[in-house]
Amino acid sequence: GMLYEKAQCWDKATSVYIKSKSRLSDLAEFIKVASAGLSVEVEEGDYDGLVDVMKHLIAVRERQPTTDGVFEPLKQTIELLRSYSQEMSEEVYQQLEQLPEQWTSVKKQAVGMKQSVSPLQAVPSSNIRRKLVTFDVQQHEFRENFRKVAPFQFESTHPYVRIDRVNELARTNA
Numbered sequence: 482g483m484l485y486e487k488a489q490c491w492d493k494a495t496s497v498y499i500k501s502k503s504r505l506s507d508l509a510e511f512i513k514v515a516s517a518g519l520s521v522e523v524e525e526g527d528y529d530g531l532v533d534v535m536k537h538l539i540a541v542r543e544r545q546p547t548t549d550g551v552f553e554p555l556k557q558t559i560e561l562l563r564s565y566s567q568e569m570s571e572e573v574y575q576q577l578e579q580l581p582e583q584w585t586s587v588k589k590q591a592v593g594m595k596q597s598v599s600p601l602q603a604v605p606s607s608n609i610r611r612k613l614v615t616f617d618v619q620q621h622e623f624r625e626n627f628r629k630v631a632p633f634q635f636e637s638t639h640p641y642v643r644i645d646r647v648n649e650l651a652r653t654n655a
Contacts, residue, residue: 505576512583519594541591552581626650
């Protein structure tokens with residue numbers, strides 16, 4: 482009875498410790514990578530640089546709901562373990578001390594970067610819109626031409642000739 486309960490307590494304490502340490506280490510690595518990725522200067526016309534920064538902005542935004550509320554429960558868990566004479570490594574205490582500030586800093590950095598790249602997003606967006614309009618016109622023209630030479634009409638006498646015309650039409654519009 483008593484020994485079994487003690488063993489369960491140790492098992493739970495160990496698993497909580499490992500999970501806490503892992504979560505903190507993952508977050509520390511995420512903050513390091515995101516901070517570096519959000520520190521780059523994106524020049525006008527640098528599409529790849531813009532895409533990289535956007536990936537980091539999205540990653541920070543997606544991580545925010547789970548990370549914003551993680552510190553207090555972790556501190557409470559570690560305090561609970563401490564009350565059962567389970568001490569954490571110095572690294573865990575340092576991370577619990579430093580990571581909330583670093584996380585807040587990365588969130589602020591993301592807001593600033595979002596504001597600075599916002600005008601740079603306009604150019605690729607307008608290019609994409611222009612390409613979409615051009616594609617839409619081409620697709621409409623192709624559809625109309627396809628209807629004129631449709632190879633599978635009921636009254637079609639030479640369907641293979643029509644199929645060849647459609648293939649040629651598709652090649653010229655590709």
